[in-house]
Amino acid sequence: MRIRPAMAQDQPNVVALDGRVTSIPKPDYWASMFNQFVGHDGQHFLIAETNGGSGDGLGFAGFIIGEVRAWEFGSLPCGWILTILVAPEFQGKRVGEMLFRAISARLKKDGVETIRTMVAREDNLNMSFFRAQGMMAGPFIELEMPVDFGREEE
């Protein structure tokens, strides 16, 4: 297994894997992510593939995306893991751990001391994964509401 930076030609494999795992194909979103994260300093889009890769997507094991963000929500500069996805047939083979370690090393080189992500409360698979990497609850709490909350009182 090797980890390398993503290239434009990885886009079909990323779109296909995401569509397979989430059942929601979103090619436009991934096109925008490739524009934003591939080939730019400080933005990391890494691919895991079996040695050599097969070129037909068979060796495509997963990917991870992250970057350093600063000052939003009053936060000091911090590495964010925005997405991690491992193909079901490669899960349980430490591919996610390899991707996480690789991006953590790059974020550390970028100068951050903390890595952060957000996980759905019911997403036990990813929550367990990030916990196993050493992540714990951070100093922020995500809040949300229905957009029309309290409207009848206006």
Added chain:
Amino acid sequence: MKLQKATKFALFAVLELARDTSRQLSATDIADLYGISTHHLAKVLRDLGRAGLVDSVRGVGGGYRFSANARRTTLMDVICIFEDISSDQRQAGDVGEKTDIGHALQMVLGEIDGIAKATLSAITIDTLLKTMRWHQDQ
């Protein structure tokens, strides 16, 4: 969240035994380490044995040893053997639950419970021991 005494004893025992799976410890060994009642812990260990988390080894030098998969067993798995911490359970019997204020309070408490349950369900025995070792090394 406040865990019952038996639940805490169970977590102490499971984590202590999982720390070194080749080691056998008696109820007295573990009780002495944590300053807790041997009698109460012995009962907890029997429950953990029935749940398949620990094995008892009889005879001289016998004791208990961790027998589950530390990478698959979560803190919630241990807790659920001893108590039901689901918020639904509490909602069913709470005083004032049918009033508007009671309902609003229940929503807030349910929010906290939801986070606690998600957290306890995501931390495996292996993860907690690894986290503990990492903090000790720092």
